[in-house]
Amino acid sequence: MTGAADRGDPLVIFFGTYDTTTHPRVLVLAQGLRALGATVVECNAPLGVGTAERVTALRRPWRAIPLSVRLGRRWWTLARAARALRPGRGGPDVDAVVVGYLGLFDIHLARLLFRAVPLVLDHMAPAADTAADRRLGGGGRRRLLRAVDRAATARADVVVADTSEHRDALPGPVRSRTVVCPVGAADAWFAAGAAAPPPDADGPLRVVFFGLYTPLQGAPAIGAAAALLAGRPVRFTMIGHGQDEAATRRAAAGADVRWRSWAGAAELPALVAGHDVCLGIFGTGAKAARVVPNKVFQGAAAGCAVVTSDTAPQRRALGTAAVFVPPGDPAALAAALDRLATDRVELARVRAAGHHLAQRDFTPARAAAPLWPWITGAAT
The missing domain is CATH 3.40.50.2000 (Glycogen Phosphorylase B;)
Incomplete structure (x- = not known):
């Protein structure tokens, strides 16, 4: 050129x-x-x-x-x-x-x-x-x-x-x-992270997922993890709708989940920034092993701790600034979230590391x- x-x-x-x-x-x-x-x-x-x-x-x-x-x-x-x-x-x-x-x-x-x-x-x-x-x-x-x-x-x-x-x-x-x-991540996500209220150390761990419930995202594994955490101090917000939504809702039966059909582009960054943890993807297909989804970049920019599947491109992009679990493993995901719910020092470390990485590499x-x-x- x-x-x-x-x-x-x-x-x-x-x-x-x-x-x-x-x-x-x-x-x-x-x-x-x-x-x-x-x-x-x-x-x-x-x-x-x-x-x-x-x-x-x-x-x-x-x-x-x-x-x-x-x-x-x-x-x-x-x-x-x-x-x-x-x-x-x-x-x-x-x-x-x-x-x-x-x-x-x-x-x-x-x-x-x-x-x-x-x-x-x-x-x-x-x-x-x-x-x-x-x-x-x-x-x-x-x-x-x-x-x-x-x-x-x-x-x-x-x-x-x-x-x-x-x-x-x-x-x-x-x-x-x-x-x-x-x-x-677009500029609005960094602005939302800067304007987010301080975390509530005494409340439940606030976990957010947003997406179209495609197989790539592995949302049914999130639903099953939420069910395993029923009664624990973890509250989920699931935003979106799509292909695997019905299976996810069935898997999450009895869990502390708030369901939202979607949030507009202007509203979503601040909504996500009001949570402690932003979930990435947990699919087991070939495509899931080749991508780093927008939600992990956006979640880190918004100041959330990122929890996502342990794949080569995601580990390369996020390094030590995220929590990784095996793809499609609800028990491992539930255990990782339970640790963050009870160890607020580690939660703060992951949040800070992700936000610093985003400001350096994800703009x-x-x-x-x-x-x-x-x-x-x-x-x-």
Whole structure:
């Protein structure tokens, strides 16, 4: 990539149907590039359809028809908005176009609209991986999604992965132009951590989980751990809904759990910061072994102690600043939480260590830093 070195601050367009309220990774990269000195312009028309709805369309092909119509309308909006941004047509010199997460189709439109501009694809989770995690059966569907992944990464000049495990799973030609940017946490999570009230040393251990109850997250193991802790000074808040929610509720029968369907993006950081412990993921599938989920970055930034599964990428990212348990092991999770409930000195240590690590390594600027040389033309 070239262009920014001789002109001062680079201009980066964030493009696509992404939604930062449901996938904050895009927001973190945008905030990070701004903090590093880029001028960031958004050309965004959120599709308004989450991953679950997209997976449903694969299971029931007739559901893909309204999804395609909606996508076409969003693309029309994007194409009109992009006119003023296209170099050579009265628009400014653009150093890069970043296609936000879930932009596997958006990148083809971006290539048509910005023919001479380097394209960056945020490929945090391949579609084929997501389908496998959501237990989407059928080899034909998996092959189709692998083809979608290949076509999208082939269009990109630079691919962004979230862990080295995801990068290493890509084909060799793609891997050579892939940069690893951790998910990180948006600015609002650090602000929530700074504004959080002091912990209540005499009350129960306040434990929070938030997510879409996908198999990756292993929420039924959390429910079973909560049941094992019934009668202990541990109180759970479970935020979200999704695939494994019913199984989680059954597993948690009799436990001290507060259930919430969801919390908006503006409310969630402060809500999480009001807890002692933020839970990560506990799934046992292949995808769970390759990711560091946004909730561990966000929980640490909000000042919570992080408890999550003991996988290579999570241990590499968090080191001694988290409590690790074997994936899918409710008894081990319950024991870890019980220890934190009774040893408030250790709880304070883990909270402080995680927050310090987040302030050092999980800020938007640190998350986006590996991409910066590709934006400025300094990468070789």
